[in-house]
Amino acid sequence: MPRRDDLQSVLILGSGPIVIGQACEFDYSGTQAVRALREDGYRVILVNSNPATIMTDPDIADRTYIEPLTPEWVERVIERERPSALLPTMGGQTALNLAMDLHKRGVLERYGVELIGAEARSIAMAENREEFSAAMARIGLDVAHGGFAKSIDDAYQIVESTGYPAIVRPSFTLGGTGGGIAYNLEELEVQVRKGIDASPIQEVLIDRSVIGWKEFELEVVRDAADNVVVVCSIENFDAMGVHTGDSVTVAPAQTLTDVEYQRMRDAAIAIIREIGVEAGGCNIQFAVNPENGEMLVVEMNPRVSRSSALASKATGFPIARVGAKLAVGYLLPELPNNITKTTPASFEPVLDYVVVKFPRFAFEKFPEADSVLGVQMKSVGETMAIGRTFRAAWQKGLRGLEIDRPGWVTAKRLEDDGLKADDRDTLLATLRRPTAERVFQLKRAIESHITIHDMHEATFIDPWFLDQLVGIVEMEREYTDASDVTGDLLRRMKREGFGDQQLAIMRDEREEDVRQRRWDLGIRPTYNVVDTCAGEFPAETPYFYSSYEDEDESEAGGRKGAGESIVILGSGPNRIGQGIEFDYCCVQAVLALREAGYSTIMVNSNPETVSTDFDVSDKLYFEPLTLEDTLEIIHREHPKGVIVQLGGQTPLKLAEGLEALGAPIIGTSVDAIDRAEDRERFAEVCHIVGATVPDNGVAMNEDQAVSVADRIGYPVLVRPSYVLGGRAMRIVYDQAGLKDYFDTAIRASPNHPVLIDRFIEDAFEADVDALSDGTVVVVGGIMQHIEDAGVHSGDSACVLPPHLLSGDVLSEIRNLTSRFALELGVVGLLNVQYAIRDSVVYVLEVNPRGSRTIPFVSKATGVPLARLAARVMAGEGLAGLNVPEEPPVAGVAVKEAAFPFNRFDVDVLLGPEMRSTGEVMGFDDSFGMAFAKAQAAVGNHLPEDGGSLVVTVNDPDKLTVTPMVRRFRDLGFTILATRGTHAYLTDLGIECERIFKVGEGRPDIVDKIVSGEVHLLVNTPFGKKSQYDDYAMRRAAITYEVPYLTTMSATNAACDALIALRTRTHQVTSLQERVERLRQTVPAREA
């Protein structure tokens, strides 16, 4: 059956802000889906609240709505656009849940929208535990599912089917607090009682324990004619018990015989049929008992996923693209394999390489959080490596993770490997608890001659993987012990996957010595193609990974027939502070340069991204972003230029080294980058430009810091130099705080000096993104932060245009920005951060690179800054590119940050250390409505109909909050306040009720939050260290999804938002319409 002609338009839902568990893989899959449907002539309507995505670029879909992914707002889109169908499988769990919600509310039926890709019935069956278990039973497959127990008697009954050991988990507690494993009846009784107590709804979930079993995943695709293919198998290095997103994973499966693999494949096919996914892809997880091969089905996701993105990158089979085509009626044999072009998509890829994925964690941002890995995902990003052997991919993956390890290398200090000691007992005991550092602990264990058997007992990691690791250590010994490094030995080490830097460490040399010897011996990498067929057919698509084999398959010079080539270095794994925004910038550059006739060469190692989609650039190198790996590519390709300013800090840090070794860095010079980053040189730049900076100084140690702080006065903002995302950045109010900082926080960057700035209290901050060609400067946008200064710019909400800054201040900001750009000789993008107090503009930071806010600004103004920057870097002048001097905004745009607070048991208060994982954009015609949309989009659902407002603020904020409380009262809210706030407000004659803080009596605030009697919480911290009761209250708000506000400015904005929600029409407008409206009102500047 070919394309369905009865459908005209398709609505695709994105996944919203980047959060733990939903990252840019859904931008990748959504973008693929939109493109796949548009090329078939469908009108595609897209809704996603995340402005940093490539999918929300106005030329990707026909109609792009940056609106909250809530049923109310999406219904407005449906009402306006009347799509014939909704494809819910491309936007993660968010889109799937939202589609189900729209279905249940009757919205889809009301507007005649057909659910395609996965039917409501199938989604429900896959998502509901009981229904899923029943479905598996029908096809003779076993699951680990037990059931819910509200009493010991229930538990007895459930455990009859699950057997022991059984896992007991209390329902509705964060991170499963209060759960445990029961090995016998007695333990079961204890665990169940404890769990029922811990659960607010007095219920526990009991499952069969499969901890320590081997974990596998299959990616399965099915079409409407019931053709099924298994695209990829994935085996987890970490056994069951660690979330697959936090596991090191390997493709293809390594330790299954064909008999077992086929049994799993048969099961997967039976599952997709039974669940009834008619046309699309799904991900199925299996647990296998290593003792006897018993196989259980863990879960099935009837949609594309993080694993399907990984599988697509690992195999070259574009699951999302194919899934979208199948959803509109195509059959697998009707679709081409886009890699070979000559063979159909109805096949199962075969690999002749090994893929290893490593998770990237951010525990350094959440020191209070539990860093033991478990069933709830905690990682924020991932990197993937392709190698001809497992060991080579392993080393490459660890290089690509960018955690300051040049491969599988243990840290200098034991504690950095998560160890207190390195004796055998400590090592084995530590290995039992999976953490981010466990891979390095394994190396120490092998070096201490702990056997594979003992490591397996402690970790359940398959002996085959452990033997591979032992093999690496053996090679290291051979290399270290060799009297002389022969060409043969060096070649073997490179073929094994060791990096130059790693080899240098082993023999106490410098990386450049190893590199030079290697070059002298002519030992250079070869590049192999990812071709879906293990070389059986010629492949068209230039998708490469490095190896040290006999034969090279990559011809230099980019794509055949294209012009000169330009290399774009990507941003590596997502982390807090460097995420999808930079992938957006890189992809924009690729698109712009391709359009301008260049052959584009992308280098990146993040499998979630659009930039690593094999048909985005002319050539893709899936490689770690290290000096060695990127340099070899550049030497091979001889590009006209290398772009380093769009991938965040990752490529920027490489710029100097690359340039020194002959790489033609284009855009802002390496020297200019240094002038902006080096403290002393930057001071000189500020002096020339005439910019005011807060008093500051540099300290190499604590004593120096104390004297600097005494000189400039507290409070001070302290941070190590060269940091990203406010890592280890803190506001310090006194000497004791400064000492504490040096004791605890400075570990992030021990060899770098500490920068100390006077912290300007009660200031506003503004962020500026600008673009320059060296002579002309375009101010892309001036964003005013909503939170006060002191909150990291990545965590602060901001608004564009900056409605509370005066004309004088704005023109000062424009002038300064322009002068900085010209003084530094910026060619490309520039981001400047300012603080404004009493009309004085202070410069906080100048970054001569693309920033996190580029996509936000680009979407608000319709001016694609990163694309223009790429053209400028390639040598074009701004004058010829038809850009307005300062692009107007097509309405009011509010950016709000999304935080992982529901994952980590940490405080929610904001500070100078960035902790948000993603962002949303609220876009409307008024500030209030834009803010309201932004809040809805991050799941902070402001109570439109009023209700109970709890106010508990510190003394300085009492004055500020008073008029706001009045406004809330006028909006019909009942005001509840804690003792101090209550007294203050009552004195002023504002009617309010007293509410107990935790410890003052019951029911207290937490009780009221739990029982649903609080609809909005306003809480600002008391003192420098938040007290436990405040903390408990804020945690309760997170757990029970009560909207909360922790700053006065956000409270004020929320008030504006509530008024807007009450008084203005709830309208949705597509980006295309907004841009069109602008075009009619503001003619472009004459070229």
Next chain:
Amino acid sequence: MEVILTEPTILLLEDGRLFTGLRLGALGPAFGEVVFNTSMTGYQEILTDPSYAGQLVTMTYPLIGNYGVNPEDEESRVPQVSGFVVREISRVASSWRATGSLPEYLMRHGIVGISSVDTRALTRHIRSEGAMRGAIAPASADPRELRDLLLMHPRMEGLDLVGGVSTDEPYIVEAEGDEKFRVMAYDFGIKAHLPRLLAARGCRVMVIPFDTTVEEILAEAPDGLFISNGPGDPAAVREAEEAILKLSQVGVPVFGICLGHQLIGRAFGGSTYKLPFGHHGGNHPVERIGHGTVEITAQNHGFAVLGGKEWSVPGAPELRVTHVNLYDHTVEGMEHKTRPVFSVQYHPEAAPGPHDSRYLFDRFIALMEAHRA
């Protein structure tokens, strides 16, 4: 026994291309046609598949031996390949079913192999230049002498390897449960899975030597005749053709796979030819004509039946094509227009490989039921 060997070893191809690696298994030299297999699992089934007799099998998946070897996954009693080429061999065996490691198994069975070879470069070479003869030998061997020896080794075309792999005496595989049918299965190098799958469907299977005569078969009055897979050139195997024609003439169902499929094609007048580099893998999409469905199939053959326009088989007007390979559009299945005869080029028993095509065994059973009724 130390089974990971580090002796430098070479793989020399008849066109002079040389690959270096390390010794694996027994000491060379070994000669044969160099072919590759793209299956990522199932190396033990491949090693013991009699169709690989006379071939140096290259695994394109680089990590081989990870789960060791076990007695259940053998497709015949001993490894059948002439040589084995891998990128990397595992020294440990990680599986609850493993009874030994692969290097040790190869050594025990005297199979000559080579590891640490750039198997992708080798595969690409064969893909572009076609299957060719090769030799695995210690690196100390004189390349010119080795090449002379290699060129003396016979080519696959016209080569009858069946006699060497077929059973000498008939043997019985009893039906599981009630015996419903009696099937005779020509052994041209039959894989152990085939009689097993028939037995599981209630067939008592008599596996018969390649040179069993049609009279001997008729004397047993079987309910069905199965023609197995096997190595070499079908043009060199004539014994089965008469049996195919005679039995089907009296209505006895005939089911052939792989070499058996080629023999059915030839028996009814069709012709076979050598493919440039054969089909050797577990992921080939095959379309079932008229059904719009695709099976992912296991393949292992170097020859094919020549197909014609509109699913005809030139020279065999009584046959029609039922299955086609979506990679290169070669004939993958046929049936007789009037008689109960059908065949597939691929391996529906799929060991190793996906189980999508096992319905074909049910079809054979249904034909036997119809014949009896």
